[in-house]
Amino acid sequence: MTLAADLATRFEQALDTRPETLREAAQDFGHIVQETPLGVLRPRSAAEIQDLLEFAGPRGVPVSVRGGGHSMYGQGQAGGGIVLDLRAMNRVGAVADDRVTVQGGASWREVLAATLPHGRTPPVLTDYLGAGVGGVLSAGGLGGAGHRHGLVADQVLELEVVTGAGEHRVCSPDRDPELFHAVLAGLGQCAVIVTATLRLVPAPARVRRYCLYYAGLTRCLADQRRLAEEQRFTYLEGQARPAGEQGWQYMIEAVAPHDGPCPPDDAALLDGLGHGPAALETEDLGYGEFAHRVDTDEEVLRETGQWLYPHPWLNLLLPHDSAESVVRAVLADPAFRDLRETGVVLLYPLLSGRLRAPLFSRPSGEVLYLFALLRTAPPGSPETVAAMVAANRAAYELARSRGAVAYPVNALPMADADWRDHYGSRHPAFAAAKRRFDPHLVLARGHGLRF
Ligand SMILES: Cc1cc2nc3c(=O)[nH]c(=O)nc-3n(C[C@H](O)[C@H](O)[C@H](O)COP(=O)(O)OP(=O)(O)OC[C@H]3O[C@@H](n4cnc5c(N)ncnc54)[C@H](O)[C@@H]3O)c2cc1C
Incomplete structure (x- = not known):
């Protein structure tokens, strides 16, 4: 009996093998990698997930979980295997x-x-x-x-x-x-x-959101670091935005809760920061409205069709000491020029001591920055997408040579040696856990880890 027939017998009607289902399961938000599974299962209980894994493991059938489907590079796909659609x-x-x-x-x-x-x-x-x-x-x-x-x-x-x-x-x-x-x-x-x-x-009832604009990267990063360490705000992010023909300006987005009759004390919150005095925007929002702020962008991009274009995104975690040099080099790189038209560049600080999950890789030092290059490629141009993925790889290598690590939700080819480097001294323990909990190595192969 072939594997497909074996699967059909074991899971009967539950296994969806309709062409449109397989096409959807071979796609993700990245629209770059397409791996067609043998079928899709939509479990409703842990017991049904168990059934599949008891079947798939000994037969070496790849199994990937699909939740929201927002992978960038096939991480949630299972070529020749089963996609568990958990929605x-x-x-x-x-x-x-x-x-x-x-x-x-x-x-x-x-x-x-x-x-x-x-x-x-x-x-x-x-x-x-x-x-x-x-x-x-x-x-x-x-x-x-x-x-x-x-x-x-x-x-x-x-x-x-x-x-x-x-x-x-x-x-x-x-x-x-x-x-x-x-x-x-x-x-x-x-x-x-x-x-x-x-x-x-x-949850606070309302929040006040401040956008502070900076002409210079050095001062913006210094203020980001200071605000992260002092914890003046409950939320702290930032961006690099195109300014003029060639240049960039930088932005800190900070939020303070706004409960009760008293508004936040703007003067105290902004004291000593180096943004241009005229370059300040404030806005009061309900907490829910703030949490859903990206929904409108999604609606617009769905309307224009761009939500379904390829998304060769790259997220890097930069150590404090080399953050400025990496950001400058990447933003000046002609291979990332399209960021000026269609992209969003996130740049914001985190504190290593607060990031507790042991498997989460981060650069050395207490202060680090997320540097996210969120680009959209035109549809129907695989050469452009390939060039953008190659540029991601070059930026990753440059950043890594200066102490950065990837936040691994990227359109970025990673070889075995890259993953070993990514996990460093934790790699052997991770490999041991993999062999213990997934002894047939069937789960989540789309991430490209090999143990
Ligand atoms: C528009 C957009 C904005 C984003 N913003 C952020 C952000 O602000 N911060 C951030 O950290 N990330 C952000 N991301 C990245 C996002 O968090 C990751 O890509 C995430 O993995 C997507 O999860 P998903 O379930 O939607 O995707 P899927 O493609 O369905 O799943 C991704 C992977 O997660 C694993 N997985 C999913 N469900 C399960 C499960 N139940 N059990 C075990 N493994 C599972 C699988 O390995 C799967 O391959 C953003 C992505 C997009 C597209």
């Missing part, structure tokens, strides 16, 4: 004051929609809320509250998972910590996240 497992449980348990296929939008009516929020949210819970937790999850609270993954109190070996287990920092720490920021290598219990904190 039907999107339940959000009862909201307690300090926690909520959510299924791995829920989006962060669905999580926030359930917690906000109770005046609660996860302490850290990604900028975009359409990504999946399991996808963000397995990447780590960066956002503007990261300089205070760490990763989105650092807010997880407990996980219910099915390992690659087909074991259904519950783990936490105290219960089976090896598994817990292999799953968070673990790129889906060891287990499928069935549910996650997330820490919640009170």
